[in-house]
Amino acid sequence: MNNPYFDLLMFARGPLFDLALLVFVAGILIRIVEILVLGRKKDFSKAKGKPVQQGIKTIFTRTLPRPGAIKANPITIVGGYVFHIGFFIAFLLFVPHIALIEALTGLSWPGVGRVIIESATVIAVIAGLALLYTRWKDPVRRKLTTWVDYLVLILSLLPLITGYVAVNKLFGDPTFMMALHILSVDILMIVFPFTKLMHAFTFAMARYYNGSIQGRKGAES
Amino acid sequence: MSSSPLLPKMMKAHGVSRRSFLKYCASLTSLMALPPAMAPRIAHALETAPRPSVIWLSFQECTGCTEAITRSSAPSLEELIFDSISLDYHHTLQAASGYAAEQAREEAMKEHHGKYLVIVDGSIPLDEPGFSAIAGISNLDMLKETAEGAAAIVSVGTCAAYGGLPQANPNPTGAVAVSDIIKDKPIINVPGCPPIPMVMTAVLAHYLTFGIPDLDELGRPKAFFAESIHDRCYRRPFYDKGLFAESFDDAGARAGWCLYKLGCKGPTTKSVCATVKWNDSTSFPIEAGHGCLGCTEPDFWDNGGFYKPLSAPAGEYRRMGQAALVAGVAAGIGGGYLAKKNKAKAQADHETVDAFTLEKEESES
Amino acid sequence: MSATAERGVNALREQIDAPVASFFSSCVSCGLCADACIFFQETQDPQYTPIRKVELLRRVWENEYTLFGRVKSMLGLGNTITEEDFTEMERLVYDSCTMCGRCTMVCPVGNDITMMIRKMREGMSAAGHAPVELIGAAKRHTKGNSPMGDLSKAIQSQVKHAIADTGIDIEFDKAGVDYLVILSAQEIAEYPEVIGAMAQIFAKAGVTWTISSEAFEATNVGVQIGNRDVAKYLVTRVVEAAEKLGVKKVISPECGHAYQALRWEGPNLIGREYGFEVVHIIELLDQLRAEGKLKTSGKDTDKITFHDPCQINRRGGINKEPRRLLNMVAENFVETDDAGTMNWCCSAGGGVGANERAGDLKNAAFQLKKRQFEKVAPDKIVTMCAFCHHTLENALEDNDMDIEVAGLTEMMAEYLDDED
Numbered sequence A: 001m002n003n004p005y006f007d008l009l010m011f012a013r014g015p016l017f018d019l020a021l022l023v024f025v026a027g028i029l030i031r032i033v034e035i036l037v038l039g040r041k042k043d044f045s046k047a048k049g050k051p052v053q054q055g056i057k058t059i060f061t062r063t064l065p066r067p068g069a070i071k072a073n074p075i076t077i078v079g080g081y082v083f084h085i086g087f088f089i090a091f092l093l094f095v096p097h098i099a100l101i102e103a104l105t106g107l108s109w110p111g112v113g114r115v116i117i118e119s120a121t122v123i124a125v126i127a128g129l130a131l132l133y134t135r136w137k138d139p140v141r142r143k144l145t146t147w148v149d150y151l152v153l154i155l156s157l158l159p160l161i162t163g164y165v166a167v168n169k170l171f172g173d174p175t176f177m178m179a180l181h182i183l184s185v186d187i188l189m190i191v192f193p194f195t196k197l198m199h200a201f202t203f204a205m206a207r208y209y210n211g212s213i214q215g216r217k218g219a220e221s
Numbered sequence B: 001m002s003s004s005p006l007l008p009k010m011m012k013a014h015g016v017s018r019r020s021f022l023k024y025c026a027s028l029t030s031l032m033a034l035p036p037a038m039a040p041r042i043a044h045a046l047e048t049a050p051r052p053s054v055i056w057l058s059f060q061e062c063t064g065c066t067e068a069i070t071r072s073s074a075p076s077l078e079e080l081i082f083d084s085i086s087l088d089y090h091h092t093l094q095a096a097s098g099y100a101a102e103q104a105r106e107e108a109m110k111e112h113h114g115k116y117l118v119i120v121d122g123s124i125p126l127d128e129p130g131f132s133a134i135a136g137i138s139n140l141d142m143l144k145e146t147a148e149g150a151a152a153i154v155s156v157g158t159c160a161a162y163g164g165l166p167q168a169n170p171n172p173t174g175a176v177a178v179s180d181i182i183k184d185k186p187i188i189n190v191p192g193c194p195p196i197p198m199v200m201t202a203v204l205a206h207y208l209t210f211g212i213p214d215l216d217e218l219g220r221p222k223a224f225f226a227e228s229i230h231d232r233c234y235r236r237p238f239y240d241k242g243l244f245a246e247s248f249d250d251a252g253a254r255a256g257w258c259l260y261k262l263g264c265k266g267p268t269t270k271s272v273c274a275t276v277k278w279n280d281s282t283s284f285p286i287e288a289g290h291g292c293l294g295c296t297e298p299d300f301w302d303n304g305g306f307y308k309p310l311s312a313p314a315g316e317y318r319r320m321g322q323a324a325l326v327a328g329v330a331a332g333i334g335g336g337y338l339a340k341k342n343k344a345k346a347q348a349d350h351e352t353v354d355a356f357t358l359e360k361e362e363s364e365s
Numbered sequence C: 001m002s003a004t005a006e007r008g009v010n011a012l013r014e015q016i017d018a019p020v021a022s023f024f025s026s027c028v029s030c031g032l033c034a035d036a037c038i039f040f041q042e043t044q045d046p047q048y049t050p051i052r053k054v055e056l057l058r059r060v061w062e063n064e065y066t067l068f069g070r071v072k073s074m075l076g077l078g079n080t081i082t083e084e085d086f087t088e089m090e091r092l093v094y095d096s097c098t099m100c101g102r103c104t105m106v107c108p109v110g111n112d113i114t115m116m117i118r119k120m121r122e123g124m125s126a127a128g129h130a131p132v133e134l135i136g137a138a139k140r141h142t143k144g145n146s147p148m149g150d151l152s153k154a155i156q157s158q159v160k161h162a163i164a165d166t167g168i169d170i171e172f173d174k175a176g177v178d179y180l181v182i183l184s185a186q187e188i189a190e191y192p193e194v195i196g197a198m199a200q201i202f203a204k205a206g207v208t209w210t211i212s213s214e215a216f217e218a219t220n221v222g223v224q225i226g227n228r229d230v231a232k233y234l235v236t237r238v239v240e241a242a243e244k245l246g247v248k249k250v251i252s253p254e255c256g257h258a259y260q261a262l263r264w265e266g267p268n269l270i271g272r273e274y275g276f277e278v279v280h281i282i283e284l285l286d287q288l289r290a291e292g293k294l295k296t297s298g299k300d301t302d303k304i305t306f307h308d309p310c311q312i313n314r315r316g317g318i319n320k321e322p323r324r325l326l327n328m329v330a331e332n333f334v335e336t337d338d339a340g341t342m343n344w345c346c347s348a349g350g351g352v353g354a355n356e357r358a359g360d361l362k363n364a365a366f367q368l369k370k371r372q373f374e375k376v377a378p379d380k381i382v383t384m385c386a387f388c389h390h391t392l393e394n395a396l397e398d399n400d401m402d403i404e405v406a407g408l409t410e411m412m413a414e415y416l417d418d419e420d
């Protein structure tokens, strides 16, 4: 006799995770290596500033918004921060997740308690919904957004929601909800390399290039 | 054995006071998650119920289940329950063997046709009848034959309930659970490897008093299999606080921190181990410092390793990851190379313009 | 598709490199770049969101520069470029972008959108979709020696005036001097006082310089159109003249895009380092100040504010220098909001000023500047780009604002210390 929920959980943890990992890792590498191989031409202009240093600096400094930006786009910026921070707290500081990362990479660090994890999750979900709302309502964002963008945002929220439901046994069989949680992560990993989720890796390159282009001229970035 | 002596007589014979009998009934009541008011009814039912005939079949098993049910401490209330039934066949326990034993079974089947209870421990091999047979009768035949006239079947142990250890990958005997073969009889699954003795006896008591209990989708009595170990685990506060033992002998383990990272399957395992406990309610595996193996769940042998955290991937992820690294870099270089070639071609095709050829050509080509 | 459109797609193809690929990979469609753009700010029209202006470049990248996009194209799912696409993009790429670089500063993932718009213009121009006025200017500059046509006579007479006004001799084509001065057509035609101003400052500071009678024009309409062939052709004139004269440095004048063209794009257009250095006039003045060779006396008591030309400050890195200089001569210097690196464009850079079709957009954009100036209410606006100077002067007049506009070099010359 089988427990179909358990089988689903094992499928999500087993073969599907393997496939997801393959697509995720290979896909991301393809996209990053592809960019790097493309390279850029040597710049013959005589540098005034320090392109490399400023490039590296910009990777970090661009994290902060320019003065006034928050007032103009509160939902996008505050929502964006909260979503990212909440997501990463829930993802990186929940011990079962650390156990997963440890299994994959051998790296491990201490986690935090459930109150923090769950508050972060709830707040991240609210922020994500707010981002979804402004994407839909704001004419600028609405015009920029493709159906894939909506999908990606929803797919990024699903692991948070299913994880919360599973851990708190809000509804459904907990094993089934846990299976759905892992399934949602598998799917997120699979779509990752094909969508804007790639920004999670390429943003550093983009910021570096921006900083180095401006830095060469001695301009701010 | 057909004349079933009623329970009070038996109790007296065993020197059990009425007081301790009622206490036992009360604890059964709470164990079965029934309202306390039900205790007298249970007592009454147990006292007046005729002892039904029970045939205990053991197939591909390790005797752990039988051991468990018999290893109960004195005063053996479990034993008492045994006496409230008529165990007509149990080839491990009975003195008779071979032809005589089988005759006892056949007699009981004939005499109590349609009323006897079958208890099974162990799984049934389907690949080859000869893998497991008793008195020349294959497990499959014996089960089918015996089940035919049964009122109900109780599958004790994960082997009988879900296939258990014999079914573990690669399942060399083609082992299956009772419920995979018998489809037309009520089956109560009491999984566990082995199940908690108190749970086994309580389920029998329930059967005797109220008939078939409420079962979950896996055929388990809801009274004992509704909550997960994790729901009731005394280490749960550590889990909630994010305090986890990293190895079996670290400070965290000594301080009693959560065993999740050491592979505890409590969160996905339904059983009352954390509340009813083992060995006369002395303790249970997690209390002894070891994570739950998930023994009341189907396929618990194959759920990714006993010492692997529940959240860790369970498949061939290491090989996959390495393959992905190599494939990703190679395909990336390939893709980059194609892109570079594309650009080189574009540059070779560059048509130099000047101010006078900047305007759009009017004639479409 | 026409042959020119084909040429346009090929030009876009040539423009894609790792930075572009990383930018498109990173864009999260957050729309934050919209608020940075003066055209969106003043129209609130979402089509002016900066990242939308590079859509065709994005398509080429996706279809031809990504493995996944190639597969998509092979399955017939690629989004190819049509002649109509080029036509549609004209208003976004040329009319509603001054190449000001503000979007590049705010994008949270760090996309240099302005640089990509510059690249978009390569495709647009090769496809034959550059604004006619800019093409006209390119023709005039190619045939003659400036986008305004042949200015040889004009420069000769302006230099003569300057000599007469200042009593300082200015020699054309003098070999062996340290500096070659080039000028923007705007200065030669509209603000020739700057020649005398430089002559006075340089005379005091002991700077030796000359003007080339062949290549005196600094502007480069090729950069504004976004066509590297044209830009290369025009910049080569200056490079050759400078190298022939053997000067150590070429002074890029008060002109934003000329500075971009000569200092930052030029070496890459010709594919080698120059045999000389390029220095912006304001950088040079600030250096002379630091060396004690530029001394002033007296100060302007007017309320003065400063307009940062996008190409010189935000995209050129010259931010503190003009402020140090201005503080020497202005008693009452007040900054506008967002002054410095995040200053708003004059509303007509990047070829918008010459583009008649963009007139309404330009006026709309100026309203932002107008509000900023009204808040400060200066008597005078100083800047360091003749084109900003020209734009502001005209726009202020059109908006009935009585504010004087001045060039910084001129202003420095005005308060030059006459002693010793």
Ligand code: SF4
Pocket: B060, B061, B062, B063, B064, B065, B066, B121, B122, B156, B157, B158, B159, B160, B164, B165, B192, B193, B194, B195
């Ligand atoms: S369930 Fe476990 S204890 Fe019972 S027979 Fe099977 S292996 Fe043995």
Ligand code: SF4
Pocket: B229, B230, B231, B233, B234, B235, B236, B237, B239, B257, B258, B259, B260, B264, B265, B266, B267, B286, B291, B292
């Ligand atoms: S030890 Fe196991 S059952 Fe107990 S809290 Fe930890 S994970 Fe849950």
Ligand code: SF4
Pocket: B192, B193, B229, B269, B270, B271, B273, B284, B285, B286, B291, B292, B293, B294, B295, B296
């Ligand atoms: S703690 Fe888990 S593995 Fe241990 S007996 Fe209970 S259910 Fe089975």
Ligand code: SF4
Pocket: C036, C037, C038, C039, C049, C050, C053, C096, C097, C098, C099, C100, C101, C102, C103, C104, C113, C114, C117
């Ligand atoms: S460069 Fe300036 S004008 Fe052009 S799109 Fe960006 S912000 Fe707008």
Ligand code: SF4
Pocket: A144, C026, C027, C028, C029, C030, C031, C032, C033, C034, C051, C106, C107, C108, C109, C110, C111, C113
């Ligand atoms: S600000 Fe950057 S990431 Fe956001 S839409 Fe514009 S280009 Fe994309």
